[in-house]
Amino acid sequence: MTQKQMIELVKQHHPDAGETEIRRWLNQAMREFCRKTRILKAAFQFPTVINQRWYGLDSSIIEVLSVDYDGYKIKRLVGNPNLRDLE
């Protein structure tokens, strides 16, 4: 179903609503649906930098399921290290 078809369906109930407003509702609906169902799975790749520990996460990531380092699955640390840094 294209965005146009979805907007037309919404307009059957709300003929006075504008396209931009309906698009905003649809975007909220899609985000809520994907967050609640955890239906969209994906893989992101990036290279590490020597001596850099911290890397920002893409804003579209809701939850990290697992991580591979150089092709091998690595473990998640329970909690945080006692000695903290921003390195």
Added chain:
Amino acid sequence: MALTDQQSYVYWLERDGIAIAKYDKDASIDNRFTSPAAAKTITLFVVKSPTALTTDLTYNPTSEAGLPEEFCEAFVEKAVQKGYEVRMGTEENAAASAQYWGAKFNSSVKEGKKFATRRRGAVTGSIKGYDY
């Protein structure tokens, strides 16, 4: 990288970021976690949010892998609910309609959860209740 070496790496999440470090449990507290000493590839397996709709009316959200066509109806249900919520106070039956469409959306969310959990594999079994 050898498997034994890989097993000493760990990750943790904090402040919208991910930390990767080599963990040596026998080292002193100051040197227990060291940053990667070489440039390697990190692969994150994640749950993500969908690509937002733009002014491209021909875009189909289900073109994104993992989002089946039948769930487009759920997005419409929620949008219709939001429309009725806006009209609450000015229209007599808007609250009831919003509630109806909200319930339909919640039912679709349940179906979506089932689909996401099954991960396109066969249903493995079910738990049956018994009276003793």
